[in-house]
Amino acid sequence: MSNMPKCWVVIPAAGIGERVGSSIPKQYLQIAGKTVLQHAISPFVGNGRIAGITVALHPEDTHFSTLEMNATTCDKIHSVIGGETRAHSVLNALDSIEAQLAKDDFVLVHDAARPCLSNNDLDLLIDACLTHEVGGIIGSRVADTIKHVENNNIVSTLDRENIWRAYTPQMFKFGLLQSAIQKAFKDNIYITDEASAIEYIGYQPCMIEGDARNIKVTTAEDISLAEIFLQEEKRK
Ligand code: CTP
Ligand code: MG
Numbered sequence: 001m002s003n004m005p006k007c008w009v010v011i012p013a014a015g016i017g018e019r020v021g022s023s024i025p026k027q028y029l030q031i032a033g034k035t036v037l038q039h040a041i042s043p044f045v046g047n048g049r050i051a052g053i054t055v056a057l058h059p060e061d062t063h064f065s066t067l068e069m070n071a072t073t074c075d076k077i078h079s080v081i082g083g084e085t086r087a088h089s090v091l092n093a094l095d096s097i098e099a100q101l102a103k104d105d106f107v108l109v110h111d112a113a114r115p116c117l118s119n120n121d122l123d124l125l126i127d128a129c130l131t132h133e134v135g136g137i138i139g140s141r142v143a144d145t146i147k148h149v150e151n152n153n154i155v156s157t158l159d160r161e162n163i164w165r166a167y168t169p170q171m172f173k174f175g176l177l178q179s180a181i182q183k184a185f186k187d188n189i190y191i192t193d194e195a196s197a198i199e200y201i202g203y204q205p206c207m208i209e210g211d212a213r214n215i216k217v218t219t220a221e222d223i224s225l226a227e228i229f230l231q232e233e234k235r236k
Contacts, residue, residue, distance in 0.1 A: 006051040006105045007126060008097060008174070009044045012089040013037055013112030014058045014082020019218055026217050027112040028063040032230035036217055038069050039115030039230060043122045044108070045069065045076060051105075054097055055112070056082035056089035086111075087181055087191050094178045103175035106135070109194050110169040113217045116229045117169065121210040125171055128208050135172035136206030137195050138214065139164040164207055167214045170194040172205070 017026030027037040034042075037055075044050045055071075057064050057079050064070055064079060071079045080096040082089030090109055101107075106129065110117065121138055129135045142165060146158040170193060172180075180197035184190075191197045195205045213229040215222055 005102065005130075005173075007049050007171075008051055008101060008105060008107050009053040009169075010090055010093040010097075010107055010109045011037075011041060011053065011055045011112050012082060012086050012093070012109065013040075013064070014056045014061075014089040015086065015113070016058065017113070020220055020223065022220070024063065025058070026223070029217075029223060031115065031223060031227040032234065035063075035067060036115045036223075036226070037064075037112045038067055039226075040110060040112050040117065041069060041077070043117050043119050044110070045074060046119070047122060047126075049126055050076070050108075052097070052100075053077045054093045055079045056093045058082060087184070087197070090194065091178070091181045091185070094174065094181070098174075098178070101174050103173070105174045106130070106171055107174045107177055108169040108171045109177075111216055114168055114214055115217065115226050116211075116213045116215060116233070118211050118214070118233075121208075121214060122169065124210065125169055125208050128206060129171040132206050134198065134203045134205050135170075135176070136208055137170040137193070138167045138210035139207050140167065140210060140212040140214075141165075165212075166193050166195060167210060167216075168193070170205075172198060176203075 013027050020026040028035050071077050080093050083092050142163045147154045148156045180201045184197045184200050
């Protein structure tokens with residue numbers, strides 16, 4: 001049993017939420033009774049397959065330590081200072097846990113700004129990735145027709161059949177993910193999620209179809225939408 005790979009979680013939460021435009025970073029706004037960040041962490045705290053959670057924080061963060069669920073009150077949770085971009089924050093968190101992990105342990109990276117991850121989708125991802133040779137991510141099919149636009153003119157229509165939205169969590173072996181992000185940085189490749197780093201070094205992660213309500217809070221309207229989804233979930 002002791003040789004079984006463990007699952008660890010990294011939550012990049014070091015952003016300032018500029019596009020939401022509120023006075024505090026979006027991950028600390030209250031929706032449906034808790035902060036966005038608490039909602040984002042909650043499925044992992046309650047999941048018996050998760051060994052530990054590392055939250056990457058802005059160097060000037062004053063909010064995290066005041067949450068009910070923080071590094072002092074929950075022994076599964078740790079914090080680390082994040083970096084200049086999301087990918088730097090993720091790499092800082094990976095580096096901070098390296099000493100306690102085996103290379104074959106898994107890491108699930110989940111945005112602090114995604115408060116609506118269901119327990120079911122989390123379990124689906126873990127089940128699929130534990131046996132997949134690369135790892136994978138949660139996403140959903142695109143419903144709209146997708147246009148390639150240049151200078152406000154439509155150049156072409158993409159084949160929607162093969163287009164998916166990439167969500168988080170994204171789950172990969174620790175060693176593979178850390179070296180993929182390091183390689184992307186070294187080559188000056190800008191990555192917006194973990195899968196793109198893994199793709200960059202030549203692998204094909206799997207895509208697991210998840211609930212489309214697992215939105216990333218990006219603008220002020222998304223706050224209202226996330227609140228509706230969470231209230232719906234509470235009523236079940
Ligand atoms: N993030 C991070 N470190 C950064 C930038 C972002 O850990 N230097 C985190 C955010 O806190 C968020 C996730 O990465 O949980 C996704 O990023 P995004 O939605 O872009 O959040 P912000 O960067 O905070 O928002 P904005 O781009 O509007 O400023
Ligand atoms: Mg950002």
